[in-house]
Amino acid sequence: MSCRRSTSAFVAASLIAIATSSMVIAQTENKPSADEEKPYSIAADGTVDWSTFNGYRRYHASCHVCHGPDGLGSSFGPNLTDSLKTMPQEQFMEVVVNGKQDREKKMPALGTDRNVMCYINDIYAYLKARSDGAIGRGRPAKYGKKSEEAAQAEANCMGTD
Numbered sequence: 091m092s093c094r095r096s097t098s099a100f101v102a103a104s105l106i107a108i109a110t111s112s113m114v115i116a117q118t119e120n121k122p123s124a125d126e127e128k129p130y131s132i133a134a135d136g137t138v139d140w141s142t143f144n145g146y147r148r149y150h151a152s153c154h155v156c157h158g159p160d161g162l163g164s165s166f167g168p169n170l171t172d173s174l175k176t177m178p179q180e181q182f183m184e185v186v187v188n189g190k191q192d193r194e195k196k197m198p199a200l201g202t203d204r205n206v207m208c209y210i211n212d213i214y215a216y217l218k219a220r221s222d223g224a225i226g227r228g229r230p231a232k233y234g235k236k237s238e239e240a241a242q243a244e245a246n247c248m249g250t251d
């Protein structure tokens with residue numbers, strides 16, 4: 091029972107993500123990504139919001155192996171701090187969900203991987219902050235508390251509630 095429910099929560103979360111990205115497409119058509127509202131917030135003393143910190147952790151769990159430490163690329167995968175200077179969020183989402191398999195070095199389709207999709211907005215926030223130069227390399231030293239809302243959304247998506 092709880093398994094069925096959590097699967098539909100996951101599917102719902104994925105559909106919301108897709109719906110949100112098509113809304114973003116509609117709103118920001120032809121506008122560069124710099125016009126998007128910033129997905130991260132960094133206080134004057136360098137404290138990052140929870141989502142950005144979590145994105146740091148999740149990036150290093152799921153993407154680092156191919157895209158290098160701190161988003162900087164490797165001999166296998168491109169530097170995502172460069173990609174996000176021009177790539178809009180909906181295109182980022184599309185590549186993560188469907189992958190890119192037309193070249194020798196392939197980006198896997200991660201759309202059914204909960205360890206990625208349940209945290210994809212956090213991963214995006216982290217990489218965008220890196221791409222904008224708002225945070226440096228390495229683990230953010232100070233970060234905000236995880237909200238009740240974030241804990242609940244995670245439990246719903248991962249099926250652990």
Ligand code: HEC
Pocket residue numbers: 149152153154155156157166167168170173177182185186190191192193195196197198200206213
């Ligand atoms: C198994 C290795 C591998 C993993 C794991 C991986 N990627 Fe990739 N990714 C690649 C490769 C290789 C490419 C380049 C594919 C191409 O251009 O044909 C790529 C391309 C991309 C692109 C497009 C970049 C551009 O400039 O076109 C994005 C965005 C991306 N990956 C995000 C991610 C994120 C986020 C994660 C973790 C959730 C991740 N990738 C995990 C190998 C990987």
